[in-house]
Amino acid sequence: MFTPFIPAFALLFQEAGRFAVAWQKAEHPDLSKFLIIGALLFIIGVAGVLTRRNIIVIFMSIELILNAANLNFVAMSRYLQDTGNVNAVAGQIFTVFVIVVAAAEAAIGLGIVIALYRNKETILIDEIDILKW
Protein backbone atom coordinates (compact mmCIF):
# COMPACT_ATOMS: atom_id res chain seq x y z
CA MET A 1 0.00 0.00 0.00
CA PHE A 2 2.99 2.28 0.43
CA THR A 3 4.21 1.67 -3.11
CA PRO A 4 3.07 5.05 -4.50
CA PHE A 5 5.11 6.84 -1.80
CA ILE A 6 8.44 5.15 -2.58
CA PRO A 7 9.54 7.76 -5.16
CA ALA A 8 8.84 10.52 -2.61
CA PHE A 9 10.91 8.75 0.07
CA ALA A 10 13.70 8.14 -2.43
CA LEU A 11 13.64 11.85 -3.27
CA LEU A 12 13.85 12.75 0.42
CA PHE A 13 16.88 10.49 0.99
CA GLN A 14 18.55 11.81 -2.14
CA GLU A 15 18.01 15.34 -0.87
CA ALA A 16 19.50 14.35 2.49
CA GLY A 17 22.63 13.16 0.68
CA ARG A 18 22.77 16.38 -1.28
CA PHE A 19 22.39 18.33 1.97
CA ALA A 20 25.50 16.61 3.37
CA VAL A 21 27.46 17.74 0.32
CA ALA A 22 26.02 21.23 0.57
CA TRP A 23 27.19 21.50 4.18
CA GLN A 24 30.77 21.30 2.98
CA LYS A 25 30.17 24.28 0.72
CA ALA A 26 28.56 26.21 3.58
CA GLU A 27 31.55 28.39 4.25
CA HIS A 28 31.09 30.09 0.87
CA PRO A 29 27.36 30.87 0.62
CA ASP A 30 26.24 31.70 -2.92
CA LEU A 31 22.96 32.50 -4.65
CA SER A 32 21.44 29.08 -3.95
CA LYS A 33 21.81 29.57 -0.17
CA PHE A 34 19.92 32.85 -0.30
CA LEU A 35 17.20 31.23 -2.40
CA ILE A 36 16.93 28.36 0.09
CA ILE A 37 16.58 30.78 3.00
CA GLY A 38 13.88 32.57 1.00
CA ALA A 39 12.11 29.27 0.33
CA LEU A 40 12.18 28.31 4.01
CA LEU A 41 10.79 31.68 5.10
CA PHE A 42 8.06 31.33 2.44
CA ILE A 43 7.11 27.87 3.69
CA ILE A 44 7.01 29.02 7.31
CA GLY A 45 4.64 31.77 6.19
CA VAL A 46 2.45 29.29 4.30
CA ALA A 47 2.35 27.02 7.34
CA GLY A 48 1.29 30.00 9.47
CA VAL A 49 -1.51 30.93 7.09
CA LEU A 50 -2.76 27.34 6.96
CA THR A 51 -2.61 26.48 10.65
CA ARG A 52 -3.26 29.54 12.82
CA ARG A 53 -6.73 30.68 13.95
CA ASN A 54 -5.89 34.26 14.86
CA ILE A 55 -6.44 36.51 11.85
CA ILE A 56 -3.72 38.97 12.89
CA VAL A 57 -1.12 36.19 13.01
CA ILE A 58 -2.30 35.14 9.55
CA PHE A 59 -1.62 38.68 8.34
CA MET A 60 1.85 38.53 9.89
CA SER A 61 2.50 35.23 8.09
CA ILE A 62 1.55 36.93 4.83
CA GLU A 63 4.14 39.62 5.59
CA LEU A 64 6.66 36.80 6.07
CA ILE A 65 5.76 35.35 2.65
CA LEU A 66 6.17 38.75 0.95
CA ASN A 67 9.48 39.19 2.71
CA ALA A 68 10.72 35.83 1.42
CA ALA A 69 9.82 36.96 -2.11
CA ASN A 70 11.77 40.19 -1.51
CA LEU A 71 14.82 38.19 -0.44
CA ASN A 72 14.64 36.17 -3.67
CA PHE A 73 14.28 39.33 -5.76
CA VAL A 74 17.30 41.00 -4.16
CA ALA A 75 19.47 37.86 -4.35
CA MET A 76 18.65 37.39 -8.03
CA SER A 77 19.34 41.07 -8.68
CA ARG A 78 22.79 40.73 -7.12
CA TYR A 79 23.48 37.59 -9.17
CA LEU A 80 22.49 39.35 -12.39
CA GLN A 81 24.73 42.29 -11.50
CA ASP A 82 27.63 39.86 -11.18
CA THR A 83 26.90 38.15 -14.48
CA GLY A 84 26.89 41.50 -16.25
CA ASN A 85 23.25 42.19 -16.94
CA VAL A 86 22.67 45.83 -17.87
CA ASN A 87 19.55 46.64 -15.87
CA ALA A 88 20.19 44.32 -12.95
CA VAL A 89 18.76 46.78 -10.37
CA ALA A 90 15.26 45.86 -11.59
CA GLY A 91 14.98 43.24 -8.85
CA GLN A 92 15.50 45.85 -6.18
CA ILE A 93 12.87 48.09 -7.79
CA PHE A 94 10.40 45.22 -7.69
CA THR A 95 11.21 44.91 -3.99
CA VAL A 96 10.33 48.57 -3.41
CA PHE A 97 6.94 48.01 -5.03
CA VAL A 98 6.35 44.83 -3.05
CA ILE A 99 7.00 46.78 0.16
CA VAL A 100 4.56 49.51 -0.94
CA VAL A 101 1.84 46.97 -1.73
CA ALA A 102 2.49 45.16 1.56
CA ALA A 103 2.03 48.42 3.48
CA ALA A 104 -1.25 49.16 1.67
CA GLU A 105 -2.44 45.60 2.22
CA ALA A 106 -1.64 45.74 5.92
CA ALA A 107 -3.54 49.02 6.33
CA ILE A 108 -6.66 47.72 4.55
CA GLY A 109 -6.50 44.30 6.19
CA LEU A 110 -6.17 45.70 9.68
CA GLY A 111 -9.04 48.12 8.97
CA ILE A 112 -11.16 45.10 8.06
CA VAL A 113 -10.03 43.33 11.25
CA ILE A 114 -11.13 46.28 13.37
CA ALA A 115 -14.52 46.50 11.63
CA LEU A 116 -14.94 42.74 12.04
CA TYR A 117 -14.03 42.80 15.70
CA ARG A 118 -16.51 45.61 16.29
CA ASN A 119 -19.33 43.54 14.80
CA LYS A 120 -18.45 39.96 15.73
CA GLU A 121 -16.37 40.39 18.91
CA THR A 122 -13.87 37.81 17.67
CA ILE A 123 -10.71 37.58 15.56
CA LEU A 124 -10.63 33.77 15.30
CA ILE A 125 -11.24 32.79 11.69
CA ASP A 126 -13.28 29.66 12.41
CA GLU A 127 -15.84 31.78 14.28
CA ILE A 128 -16.16 34.25 11.42
CA ASP A 129 -18.58 32.31 9.20
CA ILE A 130 -21.17 34.86 8.07
CA LEU A 131 -20.68 33.86 4.42
CA LYS A 132 -21.36 30.20 5.22
CA TRP A 133 -24.98 28.99 5.15
Add this chain to the structure above:
Amino acid sequence: MILSGWESVFFWIFSIAAIFAGLLTVMARNTIHSALFLISSLVSVAALFILLQAEFIAGVQILVYVGGVMVLFLFVIMLVNVGSEERGNEEIFNRPRQVTASVIFCGLLVAVLIGALNTGYAGFERRDEAKLQASAAARSTRDQDLATSATGASRITNDTSRIGNSLYRFASLPFEIASVLLLVAIIGSVMLARTLKQEASVDDVDPEVLRKEAAIDPELAEVQSEPAA
Protein backbone atom coordinates in the same frame (compact mmCIF):
# COMPACT_ATOMS: atom_id res chain seq x y z
CA MET B 1 28.21 36.41 -5.76
CA ILE B 2 30.18 34.21 -3.40
CA LEU B 3 30.49 35.39 0.18
CA SER B 4 33.56 34.49 2.21
CA GLY B 5 35.19 35.19 5.56
CA TRP B 6 33.15 37.33 7.96
CA GLU B 7 30.45 37.80 5.34
CA SER B 8 29.64 34.11 5.42
CA VAL B 9 29.66 34.06 9.23
CA PHE B 10 27.15 36.92 9.29
CA PHE B 11 25.15 35.23 6.54
CA TRP B 12 24.66 32.12 8.67
CA ILE B 13 23.94 34.10 11.84
CA PHE B 14 21.29 36.26 10.23
CA SER B 15 19.69 33.57 8.10
CA ILE B 16 19.32 31.21 11.06
CA ALA B 17 17.96 34.12 13.15
CA ALA B 18 15.46 34.97 10.39
CA ILE B 19 14.21 31.41 10.13
CA PHE B 20 13.93 30.82 13.88
CA ALA B 21 12.19 34.16 14.42
CA GLY B 22 9.81 33.25 11.58
CA LEU B 23 9.02 29.90 13.20
CA LEU B 24 8.42 31.57 16.56
CA THR B 25 6.15 34.13 14.85
CA VAL B 26 3.94 31.28 13.72
CA MET B 27 4.10 29.34 16.98
CA ALA B 28 3.98 31.98 19.71
CA ARG B 29 0.83 31.89 21.84
CA ASN B 30 0.82 35.61 22.64
CA THR B 31 0.07 37.77 19.58
CA ILE B 32 2.35 40.57 20.80
CA HIS B 33 5.21 38.05 21.02
CA SER B 34 4.39 37.02 17.46
CA ALA B 35 4.69 40.62 16.31
CA LEU B 36 8.01 41.11 18.11
CA PHE B 37 9.43 37.90 16.61
CA LEU B 38 8.28 39.05 13.18
CA ILE B 39 10.13 42.33 13.75
CA SER B 40 13.34 40.45 14.54
CA SER B 41 12.85 38.27 11.46
CA LEU B 42 12.42 41.37 9.30
CA VAL B 43 15.54 42.99 10.77
CA SER B 44 17.54 39.80 10.08
CA VAL B 45 16.35 39.82 6.47
CA ALA B 46 17.39 43.49 6.26
CA ALA B 47 20.87 42.41 7.34
CA LEU B 48 20.85 39.80 4.57
CA PHE B 49 19.95 42.62 2.14
CA ILE B 50 23.05 44.50 3.31
CA LEU B 51 25.15 41.37 2.65
CA LEU B 52 23.66 41.37 -0.86
CA GLN B 53 24.79 45.02 -1.24
CA ALA B 54 21.22 46.33 -1.42
CA GLU B 55 21.66 48.98 1.27
CA PHE B 56 18.72 51.10 0.13
CA ILE B 57 16.31 48.17 0.30
CA ALA B 58 17.61 47.28 3.76
CA GLY B 59 16.93 50.83 4.95
CA VAL B 60 13.46 50.86 3.39
CA GLN B 61 12.74 47.50 4.95
CA ILE B 62 13.57 48.75 8.44
CA LEU B 63 11.85 52.13 8.03
CA VAL B 64 8.65 50.96 6.33
CA TYR B 65 8.17 47.44 7.67
CA VAL B 66 9.54 47.69 11.18
CA GLY B 67 8.82 51.38 11.72
CA GLY B 68 5.46 51.58 9.96
CA VAL B 69 3.67 48.32 9.26
CA MET B 70 4.67 46.53 12.46
CA VAL B 71 3.73 49.50 14.64
CA LEU B 72 0.32 49.44 12.93
CA PHE B 73 0.10 45.71 13.72
CA LEU B 74 0.95 46.33 17.37
CA PHE B 75 -1.70 49.07 17.62
CA VAL B 76 -4.36 46.80 16.15
CA ILE B 77 -3.34 43.91 18.41
CA MET B 78 -3.81 46.17 21.40
CA LEU B 79 -7.17 47.40 20.09
CA VAL B 80 -8.64 43.94 19.54
CA ASN B 81 -6.75 41.88 22.11
CA VAL B 82 -9.06 39.10 23.23
CA GLY B 83 -6.78 37.66 25.91
CA SER B 84 -8.32 34.20 26.05
CA GLU B 85 -5.64 32.88 23.70
CA GLU B 86 -2.84 34.09 25.94
CA ARG B 87 -4.42 32.68 29.07
CA GLY B 88 -4.45 29.26 27.42
CA ASN B 89 -8.22 28.84 27.25
CA GLU B 90 -8.23 28.82 23.46
CA GLU B 91 -6.50 26.57 21.01
CA ILE B 92 -4.17 28.70 18.86
CA PHE B 93 -4.02 26.28 15.91
CA ASN B 94 -6.80 24.87 13.77
CA ARG B 95 -8.16 21.37 14.32
CA PRO B 96 -5.45 18.63 14.45
CA ARG B 97 -6.39 17.13 11.09
CA GLN B 98 -6.03 20.43 9.28
CA VAL B 99 -2.71 21.10 11.00
CA THR B 100 -1.38 17.64 10.09
CA ALA B 101 -2.40 18.04 6.46
CA SER B 102 -0.80 21.45 6.14
CA VAL B 103 2.41 20.41 7.91
CA ILE B 104 2.76 17.41 5.56
CA PHE B 105 2.13 19.71 2.61
CA CYS B 106 4.79 22.14 3.84
CA GLY B 107 7.29 19.33 4.43
CA LEU B 108 6.85 18.10 0.86
CA LEU B 109 7.20 21.69 -0.36
CA VAL B 110 10.50 22.03 1.56
CA ALA B 111 11.90 18.81 0.04
CA VAL B 112 10.88 19.66 -3.51
CA LEU B 113 11.93 23.32 -3.35
CA ILE B 114 15.37 22.62 -1.88
CA GLY B 115 15.97 19.83 -4.38
CA ALA B 116 14.84 21.98 -7.29
CA LEU B 117 16.91 24.96 -6.14
CA ASN B 118 20.06 22.86 -5.81
CA THR B 119 19.78 21.24 -9.22
CA GLY B 120 18.70 24.47 -10.85
CA TYR B 121 21.57 26.41 -9.34
CA ALA B 122 24.07 23.76 -10.47
CA GLY B 123 22.99 24.53 -14.04
CA PHE B 124 23.34 28.27 -13.40
CA GLU B 125 26.82 27.75 -12.00
CA ARG B 126 27.97 25.71 -14.98
CA ARG B 127 26.69 28.37 -17.36
CA ASP B 128 28.02 31.47 -15.57
CA GLU B 129 31.18 30.22 -13.86
CA ALA B 130 33.62 32.28 -15.91
CA LYS B 131 31.50 35.44 -15.61
CA LEU B 132 31.19 35.02 -11.84
CA GLN B 133 34.94 34.73 -11.34
CA ALA B 134 35.59 37.72 -13.60
CA SER B 135 33.03 39.83 -11.74
CA ALA B 136 34.52 38.93 -8.34
CA ALA B 137 37.83 40.30 -9.59
CA ALA B 138 36.20 43.33 -11.22
CA ARG B 139 34.19 44.18 -8.11
CA SER B 140 37.24 44.66 -5.92
CA THR B 141 38.75 47.16 -8.36
CA ARG B 142 35.39 48.89 -8.93
CA ASP B 143 34.90 49.34 -5.18
CA GLN B 144 38.17 51.28 -5.09
CA ASP B 145 36.60 53.93 -7.34
CA LEU B 146 33.81 54.75 -4.87
CA ALA B 147 34.11 57.90 -2.76
CA THR B 148 35.43 57.48 0.78
CA SER B 149 33.28 58.42 3.74
CA ALA B 150 34.09 61.38 6.01
CA THR B 151 36.20 59.32 8.39
CA GLY B 152 37.91 57.56 5.53
CA ALA B 153 37.27 54.20 7.17
CA SER B 154 34.82 52.92 4.55
CA ARG B 155 33.49 53.67 1.10
CA ILE B 156 30.11 55.14 0.19
CA THR B 157 28.11 52.86 -2.09
CA ASN B 158 26.15 54.21 -5.05
CA ASP B 159 23.33 51.71 -4.60
CA THR B 160 20.70 54.36 -3.82
CA SER B 161 21.52 56.52 -6.83
CA ARG B 162 21.44 53.51 -9.14
CA ILE B 163 18.00 52.51 -7.78
CA GLY B 164 16.76 56.09 -8.14
CA ASN B 165 17.96 56.28 -11.74
CA SER B 166 16.40 52.94 -12.66
CA LEU B 167 13.18 53.72 -10.79
CA TYR B 168 12.50 56.91 -12.70
CA ARG B 169 13.85 55.70 -16.02
CA PHE B 170 12.13 52.32 -16.26
CA ALA B 171 9.39 52.34 -13.63
CA SER B 172 7.98 55.85 -13.43
CA LEU B 173 4.42 54.79 -14.33
CA PRO B 174 4.28 52.01 -11.70
CA PHE B 175 5.71 54.54 -9.24
CA GLU B 176 2.78 56.90 -9.87
CA ILE B 177 0.32 54.00 -9.68
CA ALA B 178 1.83 53.06 -6.32
CA SER B 179 1.09 56.54 -5.00
CA VAL B 180 -2.55 56.22 -6.10
CA LEU B 181 -2.66 52.78 -4.47
CA LEU B 182 -1.44 54.22 -1.17
CA LEU B 183 -4.04 57.01 -1.36
CA VAL B 184 -6.79 54.45 -1.93
CA ALA B 185 -5.47 52.37 0.96
CA ILE B 186 -5.54 55.36 3.32
CA ILE B 187 -9.11 56.31 2.35
CA GLY B 188 -10.24 52.68 2.44
CA SER B 189 -8.88 51.94 5.87
CA VAL B 190 -10.38 55.14 7.30
CA MET B 191 -13.76 54.21 5.80
CA LEU B 192 -13.52 50.64 7.12
CA ALA B 193 -12.54 51.56 10.65
CA ARG B 194 -15.32 54.12 11.24
CA THR B 195 -17.93 53.33 13.87
CA LEU B 196 -21.65 53.60 13.19
CA LYS B 197 -21.72 56.75 15.33
CA GLN B 198 -19.02 58.39 13.24
CA GLU B 199 -20.88 57.40 10.09
CA ALA B 200 -24.12 58.80 11.46
CA SER B 201 -22.51 62.11 12.41
CA VAL B 202 -21.54 62.76 8.79
CA ASP B 203 -24.95 61.53 7.61
CA ASP B 204 -23.51 58.53 5.76
CA VAL B 205 -25.86 55.76 6.88
CA ASP B 206 -28.97 54.31 5.34
CA PRO B 207 -31.84 56.01 7.30
CA GLU B 208 -33.61 52.66 7.64
CA VAL B 209 -30.56 51.12 9.35
CA LEU B 210 -30.06 54.22 11.46
CA ARG B 211 -33.64 54.14 12.77
CA LYS B 212 -33.25 50.48 13.68
CA GLU B 213 -29.91 51.00 15.44
CA ALA B 214 -31.09 54.15 17.23
CA ALA B 215 -33.85 52.11 18.83
CA ILE B 216 -31.15 49.94 20.45
CA ASP B 217 -28.62 52.66 21.22
CA PRO B 218 -30.13 56.02 22.26
CA GLU B 219 -26.78 57.81 21.79
CA LEU B 220 -27.12 57.33 18.04
CA ALA B 221 -30.40 59.25 17.98
CA GLU B 222 -28.68 62.24 19.64
CA VAL B 223 -25.96 62.21 17.01
CA GLN B 224 -28.57 62.13 14.32
CA SER B 225 -30.54 65.04 15.75
CA GLU B 226 -27.52 67.34 15.70
CA PRO B 227 -27.64 69.64 12.68
CA ALA B 228 -25.07 68.78 10.05
CA ALA B 229 -22.26 71.34 9.97
